[in-house]
Amino acid sequence: MNSHSPGKASLQPMLFSFFMLVTITVQSQNERINYPLQTAPLSHVFAVICYQIDYCPSSVEDVKSILETIVTLKLENITLKAFLDKYMPLYGMEYSIENRRIFLKKRKDGPLLPQDEMVQKKLPKVEGIVLNQQGKLLAGIEVHIKGGSGYTRTNQQGEFTLRDVERDAVLSLSGKDIGIVEVKINGRSQLIIHLRTFVQYLDDFNVTLLINNGYQRIHKDRVTGSIDFINHSLIDRSVAPNILDRIENISSGVLVNHGQASSGLLAGSILIRGLSTLSANANPLVILDNFPYDGDPNNINPNDIENASILKDAAATSIWGARAGNGVIVLTSKKGKTPYPQVTVNSSISFQPRPSVFNVHTISSQDYIDLEKDLYSRSFYAPAFNNTLNYIPVTPVVMLLHAADQGTISPEEASSQIEAMKKKDARNDIQKYLYRNSINQQHSIQLSGRLSRSDYYFSVGWDHNLANLSGVQYDRISLRAQNNYIVGRHFQFSAGMNYTEGINQNGNNPGYNYQSIRGNKRFYPYARLADAQGNPLPIYADYNPDYLQKTAALGFLDWTYSPLRDISAETNKIKTQDYLLNLGTQYKILPSLRLDLKYQFERQNTFGSDQHSDSSYYTRDLINSLTQVAPITNNLTYPIPLGAIADLSHQAIISHQGRAQLNYHKSWDTAHDLSVMGGYEIRSLVTTGNSSRQYGLGNPAAISPINDNNLYPAYITGSFNGIPFAPPPVNKKDDFISYFANGSYTYRNLYTFSASAREDEANLFGVKTNQKGVPLWSVGGAWQLSNENFFHSAWLPLFTLRASYGSSGNISRLATAYTTAIYTPGQVTGTPYTSASIQSPANDHLGWEVVKISSMGLDFATKNKTLTGTIEYYRKDATGLVAQTAADPTLGLIQNPGSHAAYYANTASMKVKGLEIELATRNLAGKFAWTTNYIFSYSSSRVAKFTIPVGAGNSYLKQNIINPVSGKPLYAIYSYKWMGLDPQTGDPLGSYNGKASKDWNSIYNNTTLDSMVYNGPSQPTVFGALRNNFTLSHFSLSFIISYKFGYYFRKPSLRYGELFNSWNGSGSYAQRWQRPGDERRTNVPSISYAVNSARDDFYSYSSILVDRADNIRLEDLRLGYETNKFHWGKFHCPRLSLYSYLSNLGLLWKANKNGIDPYYINVPKDGKRYSLGVSVTF
């Protein structure tokens, strides 16, 4: 208490301080006591009282031991008498006051720790009061005896009474904002229970918060591993319909990639502690309650989720074994808690204006038309006007130029039409017609409660999202029922059911990203999608309109494409139904031994339906492209029947998971606490899929199904094509059998040791490996230094050191122990034989990927929780990663001539290391409260070993190909050294053999990787967020600022080849080098009329176009009003919460100077999202 300065309130507001220590003190008033919430000996309380109001305790020998009792309490403005009357009996004392001296002595009839506890088996009566951290008495808290039948609720004074309680019983307390807290009675008949409501705190060290890892609930302070806990108020903070989107910027070590960083084969949308696999799935394992969730996480209604635990290190994840190498997200769903039926209604609506297409940096219409005129004069378009090839499409400007040349239109008319086109910007039409304002609605109703021997939870949710892209919408209905029953003294039974139906619907809307079927034309800069009246206009990007008059005359179907009309001509639906059924029983064999049996069935059906109506461009184009014209008669025959085309697909994922588990938990001599669990698990996952295609729908003359493998010459191009059919069926099976055990021992709340082991076996690799199996294990330790006598510090009441080491794993299906082959269609020599080729060789040495994780952490909290935090350092050592492995060519494993002989084997390794810091500061407490949460993550992952020799430099340039290089991150950006522009010609200069060079062919093809510039990783290495919360009475305001540093991106570039041939290109054309001297102001190469792809490639992948992607952004802002008692006329409810939520608020800072938001590189930029929501509980 030395730091207290009585008589003076000290308030030190420090703006934007992460480490602010603000000390709140009490005002000494006339005989009123204030005591900040803390854990200290009772004597300390009296010392404070003595100091504050000058009533000092008289030393009395027989209460000395009582005064040494460690208590946790908070006193706020109460009189000395009130304090003594209330608390002294509870501590087994009575008092008298004389001359400002407090005389204490033992109560005769209320011993604190009854000496006769061994005599009486049961306590006839247990009384207690429940307070929160503000010292407020908590009413309506449910108290029940764990595993027993006793149950009550606290009254308005926060008091409760239970009768006939076992001496070693554990009370389970639950209620709003406290989660579930367990308190051991330890023979006491009177209890003061201090709970912390965790509305505003990520962590809570005072209560024994229970963390669910999917197998068991672990006391937070006995956790030796790295687990982040996200409670439901944080989950409810945002309005995203996907639960996984709601944990972004909340937990350290969790990286959600955006922009270029999210592209790539395995980039993963969510990464926990970096990448540690090369070819397996990089996504974390998602657990819903007890079992891995095999369906799409989008199926999970976030409103049904109570909390989430993110398991990050080996001690936390190894219990999940071989699938946990990427981290584990455990979602715990809500259960009935209140002793009366409670109905909660949530409703939110979000609005997001149409995205800005102008974020796509394209050449202006003026520039492009001038360029087209230039190209026209250079006969660039001559092939399109060649007689035999005149179906080749050209833009309207080129058509006008040609028509003027041919004299079919006067030069003046052509010129005036062209001038008019210069004023058009296609992006206006694209934004107006292809995009729209997005509106998302989310509604849910939950009914929950508890009866004497059971609890229940039912919910219904409905989501209705209209996306920004016109024609795209998503609807989701979710139903959930969960019931738990207590049967007899030893038996508990639970049953639950989930049903989700999601429907994704979209038309044929290409958005800004349109590319024609043939030739990859894009919208030219002056394209118009609709006329002045809004009627759709065609775009001729596949065929020349003049030519189409000829096909129309022959009787072909209309062959024009109008983007707007086509949006509704196709209906693509993906319906996902997910059924989940779970059953569980708990049987108490002995007071300390429990058997759990659990079973879960899940079936996810995904029905795809692509209806290409007969008016859709897809259908018309496909039918036309195979239509045969008879010689002389010009009669048409249709290999593909007229009528609509429907693609139907059905994919089913069926999983059965079962688990038998024994739990043993015992505490003795108040010093020892042992918890052991072990069990057996079996899991089977079958994925089947099949697709079909129907032709000629709605055409009675069509013969269906058609069975025609002939090739037909296309009328226009003469190239031969077959009739496309549906892909072959899929049938996959994953079987797993696992054995696991986990134990932890805690001594005097000082030392905790934990160990876990698990063996996983699967059908992945064939018999030999299965027989071996891979044991995965972990050990961990925690030392609660703050509980040591020698450490005891008032300003640092919590200080824990943790360390863990162990292994978890990953699975990859790319390799097999057996030789596998696949049937391949067709023979080169034309023989009618069926052929098969070997897909992967037999490899007896194949095994699991193993990720060894070591982690060290420290948790602390200063006095009054002014500053709490966790600092962790970890290393992940991933070995035996399944990767392409160089092989002796003599083995015959070569796939393609000239390529490296390779096969997939456990030969690569990666190393990841990182640092994570989470801090929470209470900057201001009281009526106006302000807290800040700060999360920081550093994660660096490097490929440690990869056996394929380093290839040519240019194979490391493409964004979506992984090309691992030892010592470099898996996703890295390399570029060619930039030597500026040639001052005479404006040609880009690179470096070849150490000299400035224009030999782009050689530079692009022959530069070795070590001669290239390594710019850095393309995924963030330093990232985190800052969250501030302000509360004033019923109002709260919070916002998140996020940051991502230490990564790079490639800026969009001007490629002349693309610009000329695909009708659109980068706006940096305007900055191109045009005359000597320009090289001082620009880096954009001069125009090269001879299309030179090596020149374009060199420039696109040059170092001048790589920039830092670092950015800081304001993620969201939430303003809320919440009250626990709300009356409005006759309407009243126990809880009302209103909020507005703004997200995607944009950049605060970025490293690049080109105005590029690294989240939206040359794509339409999403607008800010505005949401309003209400939650009412009856």
Place this chain on the structure above:
Amino acid sequence: MRTSPCLYTFLLLSVFSFSCKKSSFLNANPDQSLLVPGTLPDCQALLDDDRVINGFGNSGYPSLGETGSDDYTVSPEQYGAYSAIDQQAVIWARTIYTSGEVNDWDLPYRVVYTANVVLTALDNINPGDNQLTTWKNIRGSALFYRAFAFYQLAQIFAPTYDSSTAGTDWGLPLRLSADANEQLSRATVQQTYDRILQDLSNARTLLPKDTLGFPTRPSRAAVYGLLSRVYLSARDYHLSLLYADSCLQLQHALMNYDTISTTALFPFNRFNSEVIFSAAYFSSGPSATYKSYVDSFLLQSYQTDDLRKKLFFKFGNYFFGRYDQEGYNFSGIATDEMWLTRAECYARAGNTTDAMNDLNNLLQTRWAAGAFIPYTATDANDALQQILLERRKELLFRGTRWTDLRRLNKDTRTALALTRTVNNVAYTLPPGDPRYVYAIPDNVLSFNPGMPQNQR
């Protein structure tokens, strides 16, 4: 009483654990589209992959032999467009590999591997009576393909068979299993040839006299043809004669070139009536169309009425006479080769009459109708010299010249010193030069430390 719950638990767990058969559960095929070759159709399909097995598509048997031989000349422009390996091989450089993979090694070993996979799978198939023939056909085919690949490899990477040194000369690594972890070392040339002959001898008993369909699949005639080739390369002319004869007993038809259209750019059909076994060597360097000129001395040796002159050569001296139409360089076995082999072996045995009969029997189909005057020989040696020249003229770019050079060099009477001028620099390859054996690819040695390299 206290133990009963425990017992109950134990029983429950046991039932739970063993109620499903663990082995079958964990042996389920993870992906139905992937097959673990285990049935006869699977095995047949693997062997019917003509890309891998017969060298079609972007694939092929070794071409370095053709690149090293003497049937072509090359202009600086053509030479400049060759790959680095071909550029070095054309000038008989001592070091020819620059970096990366060597198709001549990799692709035949892929055939070996596929054959091994099939042979392993067949070991585990117990055919019923009605499937026995199929099983034998597949097994015989796999053995044939493996022998064909080993033979092709041995012509490039192993020294010419010489019975006096074959027991100590280094031959090929004989990969005989499908295990990716197999440790490999080089066998001797004797062991290599023994393995090829053993496989062929087994195949002979398994394969039927009749063809199995298209000649991408082997028949007994193909086995005899290959046996004849193998013995010819080993200069065992007696056995080569016997097997060429056996082969011709089964298949001896020759096309009449007079009936073949001269207007088609590539005049010879795939699977024409002379083809006994269809295979292709890698189209690389001088063996690709337009990438080399036929040696002008050789070109002049065709007489006016020799139809091959019109059918084989177009646009001056480019070669178009492939036995597999366009695109693919035929390196399979055909009857014309067998006629020539038998003729040569007769001549070597001193049987001038039969030798010249065989030669004339072939040549009369190559000449315009009525224009052919049968060749005559003064003695067996004269016959041999005529037959060897006609062999070179007939089997042009058929992947056999390199082997012929290697064996003919062993005899001073037929030994040839090769010379080639590239970019005005003259290069020579004397008879018996160590450069007649190509080096083992560097990356093979890096995977197999201690494997002996061929000294060039």
